[in-house]
Amino acid sequence: MKKHFLFIILLLIAAPKLQAQTYQERTQKLTKYKGYFNFYWDEATGKIYLEIDKFNQEFLYVNSLPAGVGSNDLGLDRGQIGDSRIVKFIKIGPKVMLIQPNYNYRAVSNNTDERKSVEEAFAQSAIWGATAVATDGDKVLVDLTPFILKDSHHLGDRLGDSGQGSYSADENRSAVYLPNTKSFPDNTEFEAIITLAGKANGSEISSVTPDANSVTVRMHQSFIKLPDDKYKPRKFDTRSGYFGIEYMDFATPIGDPIVKRLLSRHRLEKKDPAAAISEPVKPIIYYVDRGAPEPVRSALIEGASWWNQAFEAAGYKNAFIVKLLPEDADPMDIRYNIIQWVHRSTRGWSYGASINDPRTGEIIKGQVSLGSLRDRQDYLIAEGLLQPYEDGKPVSDKMLQLALARLRQLSAHEVGHTLGLQHNFTASVNDRASVMDYPPPVVALNTDGTIDVSKAYKTEIGGYDKRAILYGYQDFPAGTNEDEALKSIIGETIKKGFLFISDEDARPSGSAHPQAHLWDSGNNAADELNRLMALRKSVLDNFSVKAIRQDAPMATLEEVLVPMYLIHRYQTEAAAKMLGGLYYTFALKNDRQTVTKMVPPAEQWKAFDALMGTLKPDALALPEKLIAMIPPRPTGYPRTRETFKARTGVTFDPMAAAESAASTTLSFMLHPERAARLVEYQSRDNTQPGLLSVLNKLVAQTWKAPQAPGYKGELQRLVNNLALKQILQLAANTNAAESVRGIALLQIDDLKKWMQSALPTTTDSRKANLLFGLAQIKQFEATPDKFQPAKVLAMPDGSPIGANADGVY
Template structure:
């Protein structure tokens, strides 16, 4: 889930909001706003009027929208979005994608009106108007757009709103350029107002435009999804929304709580207190009776599902999203979280509706949970979930590979569809969680799947008969950690409660349950250090789970055959199902690598009783190291000969894709490149500059910690210096040998590693060359002798000219992996 998350900066304390919120201003009775050639009624004669938040007029003859600015110096929320996108996960411009939200206001001087965005990142929460003004004047505001007054009457002014709507408000041209898909610019001659979705309501005005960009396409992504790639046409939506009232109660941000934070600087803060203020982002939710243990909500949180979602996906999404009501019940609410189908007459982009949307792309990709929130307070106004439709198909492909279900004369198992729907339920709950203000929680796999905010890899086991069992592939229901997180963010405490103490009690209750919260920054990087927080992993012990998973993987590969593909499918398509099975262990490798040179730690707060950092036991690290070495043996990497022979070159109409292995064998399937890809993944995690540096540092501070030099000795002993058999297994070992050498070369010149880590690596390469030079003299096997001779030459040249390693080593790109069960990324994605 490269989840897009909207980080919303700034908020106003609830007690101060009312005193600071600007109000609409009008001239004194009888005063003229400014001279104009016509009154509004005369100017708009014959146009269609839309009454609502900001009245506007549609001139169908000229194709123009005229806005009636009847509220000056009145702050409201402006949001842009993309209701009709491009359909490429790589470009990242999807249907339903939200843009940034802004607090803005209209300001007038003579015949000119500006849309101004105040700067809420810097404020003075004070009753002193001069103190507030001093901060306001210290930091720049932004004039979003300028308008000329065309007509007026009473206290309203009419402006031409068309150019504001027919612009690249979503940054499409910049996104295409950054993605190297070509240089495009807006073509107004091919753009127009989209009246079908241009509407007005009492508290919001909605506008939509069809926007076309023209240019010269430069990339394959744009060519693959646009019928005429020199002209890219999308739709952009603009919402002008009344801001919430001042009764919203902010809640203190705590890094242990599991929420996104709103941050701003308050220059009215006493010098002996922190100037940076932080609160969490959340929906407004209050009990009818806050003194009752269980109460209905004053206004429940309701999410609506896109009616374009087909069955059985529709029912799975509804069910998974509704899991969150379990957490709200645990926080003392009755029916406070509800999920319904979107009404037929509702606009999906209308900010009054929290939406779960089903989107389509040309390739699988991330799903997202985004939010529209009040930048002043962090109050979530609209949750907007985007789920990729191809996700279910990729899950089905994985299930096909696991079960090999297509056997002549036998019915096709329904276990595949069961696994798909189980994943969709979990995905729905995950992305809705983001729109409730909740961040990822990647350590949940070690707490019995305690949170839907983790990324789950399917848990596959073997039954007592050695058959693949998917009954526990994905967890069911909301997790224990999720319940604690909702308690922190949404509990409505009885009157007279010390909220700070009550929130601290919830945090400590979470600790007492043994639950752990670690999020993105400590879980994603390949050089990460936390031993328990990873993406797409399982098990309480990473190494034990890797060893178990490798045994399951071996069973899958040994049984793999044409039974994995449908009866009418080309035999070459076996490779599509094979790739995710062959790399089934890739994320558990990532998890296990973090144990080597790892560091256990918490988001500890002074005085909360949590430990801050701990070394990992040396034995735990060595077990992980051994498990990683085992993933690079011929026994792990070899494919059955009968399977290799079943995969022919690609037939006409079925070219290689990003979902298949790269090959150095031309049209033929290349089992050695597959082995190289898998081994390269392990080494890229293991031989990492940050990990190497930690190993050196930890050993220097504590001699019991693993010695980086000893680990490198063990690595070369289990690869280069181990006896190489003849045939296929010997070629796999030689492939791994070269990868080890190239990764060590790269590390020795990587300035991201410490000098000592690089020095130890350099010495290891020198020792390896000496061993190779001695070994090649006595080697009788011609294949092995050639291998050693070339390695000696490459090492010799490397010592003279280190940068040549880039000429030796061309990384084989692995078939796409994340997201698991992909459709799959900022605030989310997965």
């Protein structure tokens, strides 16, 4: 017993010595990485120890995803940048915390007390904490491993929110990824293999993982030295087409706006600001992913390099350079602006993101992610247009050239985002004036019936893009009044006819601007829709087995048919915006722009006629010889989100294809917001069409129009039913304006009386149509606020996949 007691006493005496290892003792057997933050690697335990010698010094903290999930729908791609935040380490006793100050609220002032009052008024965030394991003067050592192995990209939450299952990071199946854990003079990089473990219940995650209960990715975290104070922020102008940052400045004089807005842009300075043409102090360099194959790689380099044309127009020489990423470079390294080639299980959106200094808006790193399956969709479209596969003849390279031309445009577009530019969805009406619009392939119908794709996409930067770069990056000589100079640039841009309209004004299907659309072409949406319908008719009339490769299953004709049958889908939406449309600008006081103007009535009726043209049986019908060529899907080739849905079981359903196209047109025409504008605008100007006139014409050209026999008559009755459903839904929609619902009710009552009067004298097929219509009206009248007709079949996914996706491109 005495021996045991003596052993305990000796152990207690020795314990403090065991715990009190010096800084040198803790680190002497570890591998040291020197850089912005020094850190140590412990091979024996797999731990990272961070040396902190910069307390209360702010730096930038960024998380990213270097190895992703591979699903466009989940949006967790390789190279995805997460949050950027300014942080700092503070020390209280042995405790170390990583604090995020609140830069949304500031006092830009030399008065310390004024700044302090704002800092203390709003909450900060402690985003991590640890206890020092050793100290050496002002330096402390902390075990950073738990921080590195956490789910920094919030994949668990994002998978849960998307219905894929419940996941959390499993430390036992996670580890530091040492090859990409490095330290440089201005940035320190940490990477880890992270396993999200849980119970999967979603089809998307199951489709892209070997075991959906174990999702293993890599997550990256960067500590970055903040830029110096020599960068000069540039004032944000809503007409400029740039992204920006904003914050509240409580040091602002009471007569000035308290919200401050600054442009997002790279730092670029001329060596000689007074010179008309000057080399930059430091060029903007972008690097292309070595994993992109040829000829894709060259197309990406060429397209991104177009931006040098814009910088040249702004007076710079060799200011924008595109290179191949060096072999030993880490794409996540903050020093490299990256154009990355990203693989997914399906085609999907591409992205242009950036890491910004939240204080000033300065772009520190641009990161472009381009979906690798997009070029195959363009190739597919070209196959449908050109019908290239003729027995015994070599296959033309026109499909490849069209796909590469699209990739150049795509590369330029996404790089544009990382230069600070938003989408500009009015550029297409001005000779495709910007790569920041969404471009459809502009194709023409030759007199001999062949299709010309030689000018499908632009081959250079647009005129608007040059003006935008001039505003964002022009370096003014000393003594210049920058505010006045910038106003002059915007004024000249407007005078040249360039207009900027944003995502928020173009994406919603009920939006009003008649020139702001995605994937449209031409300077008049209705005229272009008519032109496109004529081209579509020619393509469908001549559609044949030459659209698919030798030995391809005949059923795969449908894959090529889909984008041809629906080639007008986006132009239809564009034409619909002319109905109840409003021209407007982001005008400032006294800038001499037209603020608002209703679309002239004649233009609206032209759009109405063009839209009705897409609903006619002749437009919806497929040639009998083509329908007969498409058999049920063979084994190994199931229906997908990119083929038509069917109501006929395994067989190809041409009526379902027509239903998806026609219902989409009608939903655009009778969108509740558009209907409300039609009512309002006519009340202010009785020459405007008005909702009742639109409904009267719609019913006259559907239900009350002569019915053709056979297949085309069946298509007419399909459109009749769809039109009635849209009117009933408009009347039942409690979110619609009550005046709209009232006019819809009036139309329903008139149509009901007409149907009842037409019943005794009609044929059986039309009688069935009338009886079904009356039954739908009766169902609506029983419970109007709860009326829900059977769902219509949706179009196959579209732009670029998922018709309602909100991707960047």
